[in-house]
Amino acid sequence: MTEAYDWTNRVGDIWASEWVRTDRSFAGLSRHLDAAVVVATGTDTRTIVDIGCGAGGTSLAIARAIRTAVPRARIVGIDLSSRLIEIARSRVPADDDSGRLVFTCGDVAAAIDDWAPVDLYMSRHGVMFFADPVASFAALARAAAPGATLIFSCFADRAANRWATETTATGGDDDGASGAPVSTAPGPFAFADPDHVDAILTRAGWQTTSPHYVEFAYRAGEGADPVADAVAYFRRIGPAASWIRDAPDDERAARIAHLVTACERYRVGDVVEFPAAAWIWTAHKPVAPCESTTS
Template identity: 50%
Template sequence: MTTAPDWQTRVGDVWAAEWQRTDRSFADFAPHLDAAILAVAPDHGRAADLGCGAGATSLAIAAARPGLAIHGVDLSEPLITIAGQRTADAALSNVHFTAGAVPGDLEPSYDLAFSRHGVMFFDHPVTAFRGIAAALKPGAPLVFSCFRSPAENAWASDTVAAVGGQFDSPDGYAPGPFAFADRDRIADLLATTGFTDITITAADYHYRAGEGADPVTDAIDFFRRIGPVARKLADTPDADRPALLDRLRVMLADRVRGGVLDFPAAAWIVTAHSQGSGQ
């Protein structure tokens, strides 16, 4: 479980330090999501990036829609700082970022909302999606992505298995990378929080975990800081950690192909439209 206070402190801080490797892990997926967003994005008006992180999706949409004003919102101050720096580096004038929470810090009357893998970390998804619906103009689109099941995401299931962990099915909702894995639950959630015209599409991609001169060490550095392996290692006594890391190294070394370490990854891309009532 990864909650709002985690993102405002240690988890957000690590994501800020690791933004280049997290963006790299999404690099093969980003074109699929960006295309789905651009398919419904207006040329003008205002859009919200929900849980924008270091801003990659905001920047891609802002570059493709220069007449659309993008507002990225995220709980993590360090991630917002990086997103702002990247905006300045890209010389984009139609995007700005604020530290804050969805839905409380959204503004009224957006023409579009989107999120790359941000929504499954909402502590209270019903409240959050009602607030998002209320912040959208009637009929305005929402597009987001999220992971499918751990079993379809070998970057998580195989690496966690290598360090002796497993994914338990929580009783009820628990915010985390796989909280939106169930397609029917996504559809029910959207239908009961003010959305209609719901489309949920599977997208498979390659999750780049390691590359460069030593892709295995690169991947270990990444996994031990971010994601479910990092959590399992943090819960492991110090004395037992080196043996688990050795097992992870052996598994990763066996998967290097063409000098890179890619894993199968699986996401949903979800499109819906606000009914306008905010329910």
Template identity: 65%
Template sequence: MTTAYDWTGRIGDVWAEEWRRTDRSFTNLTPYLNAAILSVAIPQTRKIIDIGCGAGATSLATAQAIPTAQITGIDLSPTLIEIAKHRAKTSSNASFECADITAAAPNHAPIDLYVSRHGVMFFADPVAAFTTLAEAAAPDATLVFTCFADRAANRWATEIITATGGNADAPASTAPGPFAFADPTYVASILEKSDWHVASPERVEFAYRVGDGADPVADAVDYFSRIGPAASAIRDAAPEERERHIARLTQVCDRYRSGDTVEFPAAAWIWTARKSS
């Protein structure tokens, strides 16, 4: 389980150090999210909140695409927010705030549009959180977000877990974490209970890019040693076991190399919901 404390501390700091590679991992998913955001924006869309904005990629893309709106990216990690602010120096309609979205949203009401790239799966109480977002939303507000689909469809997770001694067949869990929202029935129930009217989500198959450059396999292994399910196993292992983890991880990444990239099969949901009238 990933907690708010994790994002304000070590995990948030690591993601801030790795923001270029974490953004890169979503290279082939981001166009689908950006298109979904633009498809629901209307001329009256003026105030947009990016939930769990990280280093600001979705906020900045949305700000550029919808120059008449004001976008505020909100994240728990102060280090990620500092990077986002630096990246937004030339943007006139994007700003960033380090805060808990459930505490910050009422201060920005009424909000026309919420967006998020994989930032909503970490709520300790999802129904309470999405209810708060609905209460701060304008009457015709929309919510658009992505989240990972089932773990089995995300080979970057299953194969990396196996390579580092974990159990890729462990029962699915709705505890806060990358696959908390993998079950669409569960997510639909959360949103309906939170005063959001949901449409059927769009499932997107995409290539999850973890390495590129002159030695993409080494790049991928280094990335997985810092971010994701292998990182803690490698960090906590004894030296001999750590070497075995890295050797197996290298073999897995090499299988998914194509030219100067390493990309794993992945799948995500794109959800669109409207505030219930």
């Protein structure tokens, strides 16, 4: 994605202007995540929170999917970026005046008490950027109803995500592939290691189950010139964006050429799709009160 996760400013603004292409790139994953969320939704579900909802793709999809079966459920999307929240609000269908879909700007850990008790949390890749993950997940647990469900996706190991490793010549630097330790600093691959995530969730008071590994096609480009579309996308979002932007002047052309070659390699007909992989986690708040290890 980018080197600095200033979601309230530059990074959030870029994602807001690229929401159509980011939704498209995650479509292959969303099928699996959305299905898991729908299965976890019961007729008595009242409040569903989309953590780091971005432009609202997951909130809108779930609202559509459960409209008939769970008409009283309210879906609340929370995100740090005001620009992304504006986009999400603009996507609520004009004829939906039910108030069931709410989008609000803020840090989810700080905002969550306003929406308690939460029956179901969901997130498509919105949980890997917390500065203090145990504290944030513990805040979510405190605001959850007994027995509440938490379902989220996060990228698996960087090596399985060729959209990240092959679009620059430096791919794999911090995933252990080049001998460096796996990084768990906030970022797209912070939750790649299931043991690390399990420890965070458990310390925060959640009961975990084994995560599901999902491989999907990360669609970076499509249309009449899918390679140009993919290159334009990666020059905005993903590790290639900063790698090219920050290049010395005499290296920039070579870096762009590297990106073009990578996109050509994964072109099939009128699409460019890179191999990608994610974990889908499901956890529950214990029905009986259980002390988390944080205060």
